[in-house]
Amino acid sequence: MTDLKAERPTSDATPEVGRVARWRAATDERLGISALRYPVPRHSNTVAWTLGGLTLASLVILIVTGILLAQFYTPTPEDARASVLHIETQVPFGSLVRGIHIWAAQAMFVLALAHLARILITGSYKRPREANWLIGLALLGMVFLLIFTGSTLRWDQEAFEAVAHNTELASLSGGFGTWFTPEFGAGTALVSRLYLAHVSFLPALVFLLLILHFALVRRHGVSSKSNVDVGQDEPDENVPFTEHARHLIGWSFILLAVLVGLAALTTTPVGAAPVAGIEVTKPLWVFYWMYQLENWIGIEGLIWAPVVLILLLAALPFLDRSPQRRPRRRKWVMGSAFVVFGALSVLTLMVAFSGPAAHLG
Amino acid sequence: MSVNHPVKTPDSREIAKNLGREMGGMRRGRSEIIGSRKRRTVVAMFAVAVALAGAGVLAAPPSALAHGGDDEANAVDLVEQALAIVVNTPDAVGEALERVEAALAEEAEESTGELDIASLELAAVALETGDLHDAEDALVAALGIDPHANEDEPVEAVEEVPIVPLDGSADADVVPDSDQTGGTEDSNDVERPAETAAASTSVASHGLTERVDGGFRAPTGTGVAALALAGVLAVGGFALAHSRTGVK
Numbered sequence: 161m162t163d164l165k166a167e168r169p170t171s172d173a174t175p176e177v178g179r180v181a182r183w184r185a186a187t188d189e190r191l192g193i194s195a196l197r198y199p200v201p202r203h204s205n206t207v208a209w210t211l212g213g214l215t216l217a218s219l220v221i222l223i224v225t226g227i228l229l230a231q232f233y234t235p236t237p238e239d240a241r242a243s244v245l246h247i248e249t250q251v252p253f254g255s256l257v258r259g260i261h262i263w264a265a266q267a268m269f270v271l272a273l274a275h276l277a278r279i280l281i282t283g284s285y286k287r288p289r290e291a292n293w294l295i296g297l298a299l300l301g302m303v304f305l306l307i308f309t310g311s312t313l314r315w316d317q318e319a320f321e322a323v324a325h326n327t328e329l330a331s332l333s334g335g336f337g338t339w340f341t342p343e344f345g346a347g348t349a350l351v352s353r354l355y356l357a358h359v360s361f362l363p364a365l366v367f368l369l370l371i372l373h374f375a376l377v378r379r380h381g382v383s384s385k386s387n388v389d390v391g392q393d394e395p396d397e398n399v400p401f402t403e404h405a406r407h408l409i410g411w412s413f414i415l416l417a418v419l420v421g422l423a424a425l426t427t428t429p430v431g432a433a434p435v436a437g438i439e440v441t442k443p444l445w446v447f448y449w450m451y452q453l454e455n456w457i458g459i460e461g462l463i464w465a466p467v468v469l470i471l472l473l474a475a476l477p478f479l480d481r482s483p484q485r486r487p488r489r490r491k492w493v494m495g496s497a498f499v500v501f502g503a504l505s506v507l508t509l510m511v512a513f514s515g516p517a518a519h520l521g
Numbered sequence: 522m523s524v525n526h527p528v529k530t531p532d533s534r535e536i537a538k539n540l541g542r543e544m545g546g547m548r549r550g551r552s553e554i555i556g557s558r559k560r561r562t563v564v565a566m567f568a569v570a571v572a573l574a575g576a577g578v579l580a581a582p583p584s585a586l587a588h589g590g591d592d593e594a595n596a597v598d599l600v601e602q603a604l605a606i607v608v609n610t611p612d613a614v615g616e617a618l619e620r621v622e623a624a625l626a627e628e629a630e631e632s633t634g635e636l637d638i639a640s641l642e643l644a645a646v647a648l649e650t651g652d653l654h655d656a657e658d659a660l661v662a663a664l665g666i667d668p669h670a671n672e673d674e675p676v677e678a679v680e681e682v683p684i685v686p687l688d689g690s691a692d693a694d695v696v697p698d699s700d701q702t703g704g705t706e707d708s709n710d711v712e713r714p715a716e717t718a719a720a721s722t723s724v725a726s727h728g729l730t731e732r733v734d735g736g737f738r739a740p741t742g743t744g745v746a747a748l749a750l751a752g753v754l755a756v757g758g759f760a761l762a763h764s765r766t767g768v769k
Contacts, residue, residue, distance in 0.1 A: 413758025429735035
């Protein structure tokens with residue numbers, strides 16, 4: 161009798177569990193969710209190995225806030241700044257959403273750089289991941305272009321001076337710069353075309369590159385820690401990818417919380433109406449290193465500096481071909497990276513502590 | 522204990538088989554060499570094609586500059602530049618004063634009637650004494666704009682006027698006279714950002730100098746709610762990130 165009583169609750173609970181299990185099985189049969197439980201090494205759930213995912217999370221936040229902002233933005237020279245001021249002062253939560261958008265853009269840049277630094281330090285660009293390293297660099301370039309085009313859209317003095325640099329660079333680039341010239345689409349204002357680039361083909365290119373990036377990560381697997389040389393087996397135990405996804409979503413929420421907090425506690429600037437013939441502003445800090453080079457070597461520096469930097473980074477996997485991944489055994493790579501990063505930091509700080517300069521004459 | 526393997530003499534069939542295998546290997550080797558040569562040729566041709574295309578694109582005639590660096594600025598432009606300097610870089614008062622003095626000199630030489638000279642003189646005095654607030658107001662007034670007009674009124678739509686964007690994308694040639702700026706300006710002479718032209722005719726909440734300065738702000742209603750949301754997100758995110766295995 162006792163045994164039967166003890167069994168009863170279990171038998172009552174079983175149909176519930178069965179229903180959930182059946183629902184899960186039915187869903188999985190149709191959507192193939194269990195395919196996401198593929199194995200990834202346990203160290204994927206560390207912050208260093210989550211930076212790439214957090215960069216993606218920033219992009220998602222940017223897309224959502226960007227769609228909201230686009231409902232109130234007018235991409236024409238005569239109305240652009242007024243519409244941004246309208247978003248800041250009249251649209252409910254407009255200032256907050258714009259703040260999140262601008263902080264998220266900077267977060268994406270910082271996270272992408274941190275992700276690149278992790279790949280570089282752990283030697284994860286080595287065979288067979290050279291192609292993915294190059295795709296990652298292309299993505300970083302896209303982030304740069306997205307930030308640039310975004311910074312021109314508010315059409316204040318700073319934005320206007322950025323566009324003036326843009327057209328000057330287009331001129332210097334000859335045929336390569338054709339798209340950036342006002343003459344390319346004479347019937348459409350340049351700010352409208354920059355907006356179009358910001359919301360359409362640049363994000364489309366980012367998505368295309370991201371698909372390739374993730375496909376190659378899936379093919380090669382998550383990179384090992386730096387104590388595992390190229391060709392050695394992964395010693396770390398595996399966890400299902402769903403666990404890593406949960407970890408990443410958790411950190412994404414924390415990132416969003418930081419961005420919301422920053423947006424709530426700060427105002428994002430909109431400058432005065434633009435006036436031609438003067439250069440009285442500095443760009444966003446992301447471009448400071450280029451700005452300092454422009455101070456020294458003229459506007460040509462804005463072309464050559466990024467090209468040289470990208471070429472150096474692109475060449476890395478083809479120059480450093482040893483199987484060793486420990487930073488201490490790759491002294492020249494780590495030394496060079498330190499010098500380059502240090503130089504970029506110094507250039508950035510120099511502009512941060514100096515006033516604006518005229519470059520266009 | 523040694524094992525004696527029986528010595529096997531290859532018969533003719535086996536010799537032929539081995540020979541065939543070796544010949545096949547040689548053929549494969551030869552085809553690999555030819556293949557690698559072909560690949561190298563293709564890569565070289567591709568590189569040459571890319572280089573030629575690049576040179577062609579680079580050699581294409583560069584586009585004209587869109588901004589008017591070489592254009593002479595008239596008095597109105599000088600005052601607008603001075604205003605922009607005051608608003609954007611308060612440290613550069615000297616540059617603003619230079620422009621105001623140049624504008625005064627131009628107006629003294631040949632008055633266009635587009636500027637309020639009394640206000641411009643007030644601006645010069647304010648700049649000399651370093652009173653940027655008064656200087657900004659006086660410069661705005663010199664341009665024929667009341668900085669405090671419609672201050673408390675709701676946002677108005679910016680008046681539609683024919684404009685010449687700085688990027689040269691519009692066909693309009695002339696920025697017409699307006700009640701506030703006075704006079705007619707031939708915008709072919711001076712390139713001005715389109716919005717400046719539009720704003721000059723409708724200085725409500727979206728005037729020349731209206732701006733939002735960056736910096737910290739004390740959270741109010743929306744801000745407090747946002748901070749509360751941030752707290753919830755942070756706690757939830759932390760719990761999710763550390764569930765099961767957590768961060769190692």
